[in-house]
Amino acid sequence: MNIGSKIKIILLVLISFILVRVASSTIFIANTPKINTFALARLKNMPILFLNDTKNLFASIFKKTAETTNSSLKNNLKKMDQLPLNAYKIVTKGVYAKEDKETGIIDLRITKDLEFEERKMKINGKEVTIRFPKN
Numbered sequence: 200m201n202i203g204s205k206i207k208i209i210l211l212v213l214i215s216f217i218l219v220r221v222a223s224s225t226i227f228i229a230n231t232p233k234i235n236t237f238a239l240a241r242l243k244n245m246p247i248l249f250l251n252d253t254k255n256l257f258a259s260i261f262k263k264t265a266e267t268t269n270s271s272l273k274n275n276l277k278k279m280d281q282l283p284l285n286a287y288k289i290v291t292k293g294v295y296a297k298e299d300k301e302t303g304i305i306d307l308r309i310t311k312d313l314e315f316e317e318r319k320m321k322i323n324g325k326e327v328t329i330r331f332p333k334n
Contacts, residue, residue: 291332 221232228239287295287306293313298305315330 293331 225241226235227233228235253265287297287308290296290307293310295307295310297308314333316333317328317330319326319328321327
């Protein structure tokens with residue numbers, strides 16, 4: 200056996216030892232042979248959590264870009280607020296919609312013509328009145 204093969208074997212043994220030490224705390228409960236039922240879910244979610252962490256890292260780096268995007272979004276919303284109601288398409292009586300082709304923003308306007316139906320419901324033991332559009 201040459202030196203390159205011995206180094207590969209030693210590296211594989213070290214990597215497997217570290218992997219077992221790290222994974223055993225996730226898979227087994229308090230160093231007992233009892234298997235943690237949430238271990239599989241944690242292992243499945245590890246790549247997602249890693250991606251979220253990297254996304255948050257990039258978000259903090261490019262925060263300035265997000266701020267300029269927000270300001271342009273606010274400007275586009277102001278522009279849409281100034282449009283007359285006849286520029287909108289009628290969805291139903293009292294509800295109008297318009298999509299800005301440049302940004303893809305959909306603006307909904309609800310006028311006083313919309314008729315509501317009130318229903319009383321119990322939510323978490325409290326009686327709440329909820330308004331639904333008629334029809």
